[in-house]
Each structure stands twice: as C-alpha cells, then as structure tokens.
Amino acid sequence: MWHRRRILAYTATLAVAVFILFPLVWMFFTSFKTPAEIQAFPPSFFPEKLLNADNYREVFDRTPFLRFILNSLFISLWSCLMSIFISSLAGYGFAKFRFPGKEILFFAILSFLFVPFQSVVVPLYRWVTNFGLIDTYAGVALPLLASAFGVFLMRQAVEAIPKDFIDAARIDGCREFRIYLSVVMPMVKPALATLAIIKFMWSWNEFFWPLVITNSTNKKVVTLGLQTFTNIYFTEYHLVTAATVLSVLPMALAFVVFQRGIIRAVTMSGLKG
Numbered sequence: 012m013w014h015r016r017r018i019l020a021y022t023a024t025l026a027v028a029v030f031i032l033f034p035l036v037w038m039f040f041t042s043f044k045t046p047a048e049i050q051a052f053p054p055s056f057f058p059e060k061l062l063n064a065d066n067y068r069e070v071f072d073r074t075p076f077l078r079f080i081l082n083s084l085f086i087s088l089w090s091c092l093m094s095i096f097i098s099s100l101a102g103y104g105f106a107k108f109r110f111p112g113k114e115i116l117f118f119a120i121l122s123f124l125f126v127p128f129q130s131v132v133v134p135l136y137r138w139v140t141n142f143g144l145i146d147t148y149a150g151v152a153l154p155l156l157a158s159a160f161g162v163f164l165m166r167q168a169v170e171a172i173p174k175d176f177i178d179a180a181r182i183d184g185c186r187e188f189r190i191y192l193s194v195v196m197p198m199v200k201p202a203l204a205t206l207a208i209i210k211f212m213w214s215w216n217e218f219f220w221p222l223v224i225t226n227s228t229n230k231k232v233v234t235l236g237l238q239t240f241t242n243i244y245f246t247e248y249h250l251v252t253a254a255t256v257l258s259v260l261p262m263a264l265a266f267v268v269f270q271r272g273i274i275r276a277v278t279m280s281g282l283k284g
Contacts (some may be wrong), residue, residue, distance in 0.1 A: 016218035023072075042066055042252040049248050053158035066253035070240075073109045076254060078229060080261065081237035086148060086232060090155035095203055098158055102165025103195050107177060117166070123159040132223060133190060138226065146226045155214050161206050169195055233258045 041049060043058040043066065070076050105117050135154060144150030172195060180190045196203070218234040225231055237258060240250040 017115070021251050026193050038252050040250065042256045044249060046249050047246070057166055066249045067257070068106055069252055070254050070257065073250075074239050075228065076233075076236055076253075076257060079231050079233045080257065082148070083233040083258075084261065085217055086152045086155070087211050089098045090152045090214040091211045093152075093156040093214050095157050095207055097156060097207060098161030099165045099169075099196065099199070099203065099214065101162045102167075102169050103191050105162070105166045106169035106172075107174070113254075117162075120162055124163075128154075128219065133243050136223060146230050150229065151221050151230070152214075154220055155210075155217065158186070158206075158210060161210065164202055164206055165199065168199040181275075184190060211265075212262070241242065 037056070040057055043061060043063045045059075045063075045065075048058060065185055103119075105113060122169065139145060139150045139153060141149075143155065149284060176194055180194050185193065209245070216234065217232070221232045221235055222238075225235065237251060239255050240247040
C-alpha cells in the first residue's frame, strides 16, 4: 500500500511537471521555426532546422534587446536592494518600537496590498512628472522601492528576535541604527533573502508602469521589448518566442543558482504562480 501511494505521488508530480513545462518547451522549439512552420496545420512540435538562430539574430538586428535586458536587470537590482533596506528598517520600527498609532499605521500600510496599482497610476504619474523623472530609470524604479508586503514580512521576522539581544546592545552603548545593522539584519537573513528574491522577480516582470513612464527606446525594459513584435494587425510569433526565450533565460539561470532560496521564498510568503 505504501509503495502504491508513493508511485501515485510520483506519477502525479510528473504529470504536473509536464503540464507546467510543456508550454515552455513548446515556446523554445517554436523560437527556431520559420513563420511558415508556425502557421502550418497540423502544427509540428519540432522545427525542421533545429537550432536555427535566424530568429534570434533578427531580434537583435531590429531592436536593442540586450539593452532591454540590461535595463531590466539594473532596475530590478536597484529596486530589490532599496526595498530590502526600506522594508527591513520599517519592519524593525514596527516590531520593536512603541509610538502612538503604530497599529493603525501598520494596517494602513497593509491596506495597500488590496489596492489595485492601476487605481493610483494617475496621481503617481503626476507626482513623478513634477519631479522631472519621466522617461528615466529613477522614474521607473521609484514605485518599486517600497513594498507593503516587504514591511509585513520583515516585521514578522524581526518580532521573532528576542528583545534581550537588542537590550544588551543598548546597554553596550550601541545606537539604534547600529543595532539595526549589527544585531537585527544578521538575524533575519532568511527573511531578507526571501524578500530579495520575490522583489527581484516582481520588478523583472513589471510591465504596466514602465509602459506608462517610458518614451524612448533606450529606457525600455525587457517586458516592453517583447511588445515590439506585436501590433494591432499581426503578431510575429517567430520573433516573439525568440525574444521571450531571451527574457526568460536570466530568470531561469537565477532559479538554477538560487533554487533553494526561491522555494523557501515561496513557502514563507504563501504566494503561488
């Protein structure tokens, strides 16, 4: 009976893995097909000429796609690092300090998790315009620097730190910021890694705000670069799939390197997808 359950569990896991990976594999092979092969019926799974790099060459010839990837990488890393600093500092304050209206302010911050981003785009756009940040890296990254989820995650992590450690540091003469750097930060490394991974993935996949805030081609991120090969009349699927493979590749490499941290991040956050 135990072996039968184990076989059923492995079979179900394999079926789910195939179901999830099949679109990615199909996309990979489609990126090597010609437009005629993609439109053929019945469709073929494998291209006639495997590892045909013509589509990839055309992607780089028609657009500065490497620049799009580097833009996404720069903005994602900057947003990730700043969000870690801001969220951990706010989480430390909410967890270990007492001040009037703390709980009300904390729940007010959490309420932003229930507000669709599209509902605040207009005032946010006007605010960024007043600072002269339209079509700049700072303008794209600015709304990504703070995270209500990050504040919540870090507050929960900091609350688990015994107060005796912080009191001992204060007795030794440490100021609050030194306590934050030397005591709090080293003790919440798993939560920091979780926030870093989730924030990086969110920033990398961001589409709507960069679409609103950027005008020039040089400031576009990779998600906007994919839109280059689609218009209201037709979609160049051979180029879209090739560009999508290029955009997924950095995230796939990051998953291979940090897969344990990513699994822990999803487990700690309770997120799916």
